[in-house]
Structure formats: C-alpha cells, structure tokens
Amino acid sequence: MSPKRKLNFSSGPAALPEDVLRNAQAALLDLDGSGIGILEHSHRGKEFGRVLERTESLIREVGNIGSDYAVLFVTAGATHHFAMVPQNFLGAGETADYCDTGIWSGKAIEEARRVGSVHVACTSGPAYDATPVHQSWSAAPRYVHYTSNETIYGTQWAAPPRAPAPLVCDASSDIFSRPLSLDGHGLIYAGAQKNLGPSGISLVIARKDFIATGSKDLPPLSQYRTYADEKSMHNTPNTFGVYVIGEVVAWIKAQGGLAVMGERNAAKAKILYDFLDRSNAWKGHAQPHSRSIMNITFRGATKELEETMLALAEERGLSGLRGHRSVGGLRASIYNAFPAEGVHRLVELLDEVERGRA
Numbered sequence: 001m002s003p004k005r006k007l008n009f010s011s012g013p014a015a016l017p018e019d020v021l022r023n024a025q026a027a028l029l030d031l032d033g034s035g036i037g038i039l040e041h042s043h044r045g046k047e048f049g050r051v052l053e054r055t056e057s058l059i060r061e062v063g064n065i066g067s068d069y070a071v072l073f074v075t076a077g078a079t080h081h082f083a084m085v086p087q088n089f090l091g092a093g094e095t096a097d098y099c100d101t102g103i104w105s106g107k108a109i110e111e112a113r114r115v116g117s118v119h120v121a122c123t124s125g126p127a128y129d130a131t132p133v134h135q136s137w138s139a140a141p142r143y144v145h146y147t148s149n150e151t152i153y154g155t156q157w158a159a160p161p162r163a164p165a166p167l168v169c170d171a172s173s174d175i176f177s178r179p180l181s182l183d184g185h186g187l188i189y190a191g192a193q194k195n196l197g198p199s200g201i202s203l204v205i206a207r208k209d210f211i212a213t214g215s216k217d218l219p220p221l222s223q224y225r226t227y228a229d230e231k232s233m234h235n236t237p238n239t240f241g242v243y244v245i246g247e248v249v250a251w252i253k254a255q256g257g258l259a260v261m262g263e264r265n266a267a268k269a270k271i272l273y274d275f276l277d278r279s280n281a282w283k284g285h286a287q288p289h290s291r292s293i294m295n296i297t298f299r300g301a302t303k304e305l306e307e308t309m310l311a312l313a314e315e316r317g318l319s320g321l322r323g324h325r326s327v328g329g330l331r332a333s334i335y336n337a338f339p340a341e342g343v344h345r346l347v348e349l350l351d352e353v354e355r356g357r358a
C-alpha cells in the first residue's frame with residue numbers, strides 16, 4: 001500500500017484496489033492506446049463498446065452467471081431499486097414479502113408500500129443483531145426481498161432465505177465478496193460503491209424470464225426490460241463506472257476469484273471478531289451466526305473510550321471508523337480491497353486503548 005494513503009474503513013464509497021486506481025488514472029488520459037480518455041469517448045464508439053463487453057463478460061465469468069440471467073448497469077444507486085423493484089413486479093392485487101433486517105431493508109419496505117401491498121415476513125428488530133431464523137410467508141408472494149448484508153448493523157445472511165417465490169436481493173454491501181448463489185433469485189441489485197467501483201451506478205443480475213414478467217406501463221428507464229433489451233445503452237450510461245467495475249472484477253479474477261475473496265474476507269473478519277470476543281472493553285453487535293464479514297460493528301464500554309479510540313485512529317491514519325449516525329459506536333468496513341494488515345493495525349490500537357496505554 002502506498003505510504004501516503006490512509007487505511008480507509010469507510011462503509012462506501014470505500015477502498016478500491018490500488019492497481020485499479022492506477023489503471024484508471026492512466027485511462028483518464030488514454031484508454032487502451034486510443035489517444036482519448038475514458039471520460040471522453042463516445043458511448044456509441046467501438047472503444048467503449050469493448051469496455052462494456054469486457055466488463056459484462058468478466059462479471060459473468062467471475063460470478064459464474066449463465067445466459068439465463070441478464071447483467072445490467074443502471075445509472076443510479078441501490079436506493080433507486082427500492083422503488084423500481086415494486087414498480088416493475090408488484091401489481092394490483094399482489095403482495096410482496098420483505099425480510100426486515102435493519103435500516104436498508106426498512107427503506108426498501110417503505111418504498112414498496114408506496115407502490116403496493118407489502119407483507120413483512122420476518123424481522124430481526126428492534127435489536128437488529130441477527131438475521132431472522134423464522135419467516136411467515138404470505139399465501140402467494142409475488143417476490144421475496146431481502147438485504148444480504150446489513151451495512152449499518154453489521155449482520156449478513158449466511159445463506160439466502162428459503163422462499164416460496166423468486167428472491168430479490170439488495171446485495172450492495174456484499175456483492176462479489178464470496179461465491180455468488182443465484183439459486184432461487186429473480187433479481188439481485190447492488191450499488192457499486194463498496195466492492196465494485198464508484199457510486200451512482202448499480203449492477204443488476206436478473207433472470208431474463210423474471211424481467212419479462214415486469215410492468216410495461218412504466219417510463220423506459222424505469223423498466224428492467226429496457227436495460228436488458230438495449231444492453232444498458234438506452235441512454236448514455238455511466239461509462240466511467242462501467243470501466244472501473246470492469247477493472248475491479250479483473251482484479252478479483254487475478255486474485256483467484258470469488259472463492260479466494262470469500263476465504264480472505266472471512267479470515268480478515270475473524271481477526272477482529274476474535275479480538276472483540278476476548279476483549280473486556282469492546283463488544284461486537286452481531287450475534288455469531290449472523291456476523292457480517294464486510295461491516296463489523298462494535299461498542300466500547302463507555303462513550304469516552306469510543307471517542308478516545310476514534311480520535312487516536314484518525315491521528316494514526318485509520319479513517320472512517322465512526323458507526324452510522326443512527327446506531328453509534330464503531331464500524332469497520334473491510335470490503336474486498338481492504339488489506340488484512342489494516343485489520344491487525346485496528347486490533348492493536350483497540351487493545352492499546354483498552355489497556356490505557358495509547
């Protein structure tokens with residue numbers, strides 16, 4: 001890691017691989033020897049055409065995604081899909097089931113309720129320290145929505161819920177952090193700014209036959225069908241975002257793919273969870289069976305301890321550890337590109353603060 005760069009624990013936008021940033025730096029001036037930078041190329045030109053094709057084919061290869069699924073790039077964050085999913089799939093007289101595991105699924109539920117009938121099939125509230133074990137599905141849900149990783153509370157589904165309808169997953173904060181399970185899924189959406197690239201663009205992986213069941217009574221850019229039919233090129237896409245995602249996925253492939261990512265991420269998270277389990281001053285929020293390997297949330301014994309730790313961390317180049325404003329405490333977001341060395345440095349500092357030596 002370059003010595004000038006801080007250890008960035010931000011929950012997103014978040015740390016990206018340095019090799020990717022260097023390639024992007026060069027591509028800003030000159031994409032693939034074309035003499036024109038990535039931000040300057042027409043989206044209809046052959047150079048960007050190659051970028052789009054390469055990004056999609058790398059996503060398919062690394063994610064092991066077959067031709068029954070479409071790979072789409074939507075110029076919007078994950079929040080956009082909170083409304084777009086029910087607008088497309090939740091018709092009059094139908095009910096969609098939602099799993100409530102925290103703030104993000106809460107927002108998805110709120111948006112879906114504006115569109116149609118929603119049944120909350122399970123909840124882990126009010127503590128939101130686990131993913132729910134029991135679900136009570138409605139009679140015939142149109143789809144079942146869940147958030148695979150709750151970025152704010154730091155919980156993660158170990159495996160997708162077993163549901164009686166196509167699953168729709170908000171995978172914003174754990175996409176491509178471990179092998180992807182498409183089983184039972186109609187649609188997966190993910191904002192790119194954690195594991196994949198810049199903010200303001202989302203990746204959608206959706207079954208083609210599920211997309212086909214969506215409403216045709218929406219503006220074109222609100223229909224998943226349009227992105228699938230027009231290869232995400234109905235209008236000018238976020239060309240730079242597509243480029244960076246391609247570079248990040250190429251980096252994942254070079255690291256050994258999603259299985260290696262999953263092992264590495266689990267090992268990184270274990271370093272911190274093991275420390276929290278031993279500590280008398282710091283306590284993890286999530287219950288062991290629901291612990292996120294991406295966002296680790298924890299509290300100090302006192303508010304003063306937390307503030308001391310946060311101030312010292314900033315001084316020592318460990319940035320972005322303050323917990324989300326709605327839950328407080330600390331949160332270490334350790335996505336794919338975050339180095340194991342950074343987790344060791346965090347544990348050392350937490351230990352020093354606990355012993356009053358810092």
Ligand SMILES: Cc1ncc(COP(=O)(O)O)c(C=O)c1O
Binds near residue numbers: 077147150173
């Ligand atoms: C799980 C999850 N869903 C949705 C969002 C919202 O994403 P965006 O700000 O890109 O709309 C986030 C944000 O960070 C998130 O962590």
